[in-house]
């Protein structure tokens with residue numbers, strides 16, 4: 193089964209949300225308390241997906257707000273140099289700062305992230321900084337759930353989604369749940385459901401769907417029963433190293449298996465998965481193949497140090513797929 197997009201658009205994807213900084217432990221296999229050096233990368237789920245998609249050859253734009261300082265300038269330059277259009281990245285003029293994510297690599301299986309997200313510039317994106325002329329040039333608007341956690345970013349996202357729908361731009365909602373940004377799980381569930389119901393494709397982990405449904409131990413069947421009563425016609429549910437499923441509204445179910453690798457750290461899997469899944473769908477591959485691209489990309493990124501700079505090329509992804517039948 194293939195997915196249809198509007199082909200007469202300048203951008204394949206415009207992502208909206210945070211562009212921040214990851215500081216990844218340079219020393220492995222120890223707790224953060226004992227980690228003395230960290231390596232800097234651009235980070236933040238939606239910008240990681242934008243970077244990954246751009247490295248795969250998609251035409252990508254980004255809407256977000258960055259700090260007016262060295263970190264903001266570093267982010268803008270890096271993103272521009274990997275080919276992402278930065279014309280709609282707004283520079284904060286109210287003194288807000290770049291969000292920082294420290295990562296801890298205790299072992300390949302035991303990793304965690306520690307986010308510093310007080311008064312971060314990305315959550316101060318205003319609705320008036322989201323422009324219809326830009327969004328209408330895209331095939332896909334990729335929305336990050338974290339951007340819904342606080343106003344005015346929340347309203348900026350609501351506006352972007354409504355502009356996308358008005359202009360026949362497919363809305364892909366990456367649930368991207370980060371507890372640090374939210375006041376309560378009730379609030380998360382309200383806004384996640386609101387956007388998921390209006391989206392064309394929803395992507396998330398099983399736990400993230402539980403968050404959206406405000407439940408624990410939910411099943412994929414319950415999730416698709418709920419979402420297929422609304423706009424989504426494709427729902428992707430990720431189960432970590434157990435692989436992932438794509439459910440089509442037509443009733444078809446596709447399974448994507450993870451590609452085993454020598455894991456360095458676990459974070460970065462979801463963002464690399466999303467960018468390659470998107471690349472494949474937009475390039476007319478069927479859903480089963482798109483799941484392979486996503487899984488292969490994730491497998492490559494978990495074997496490397498960063499979540500953004502490590503995003504693979506098409507050759508690397510296809511090379512990995514061809515070696516595993």
Ligand SMILES: Nc1ncnc2c1ncn2[C@@H]1O[C@H](COP(=O)(O)OP(=O)(O)O)[C@@H](O)[C@H]1O
Pocket residue numbers: 397430431432433434435436448449450451452453455458459460461462463465486487488490491494
């Ligand atoms: N340890 C791993 N080794 C290889 N692939 C993995 C591993 N963990 C995750 N993946 C791949 O990445 C995809 C997304 O991972 P998951 O952990 O579910 O998402 P997220 O990173 O968003 O929490 C999985 O469906 C799988 O294909």
Ligand SMILES: O=C(O)C[C@@H](O)[C@H](O)C(=O)COP(=O)(O)O
Pocket residue numbers: 212214234235236237238240293305458459460461462463464498499
């Ligand atoms: O999303 C963030 O703000 C942090 C990321 O840049 C970080 O690399 C990460 O946690 C990636 O997460 P994942 O792809 O969802 O595993």
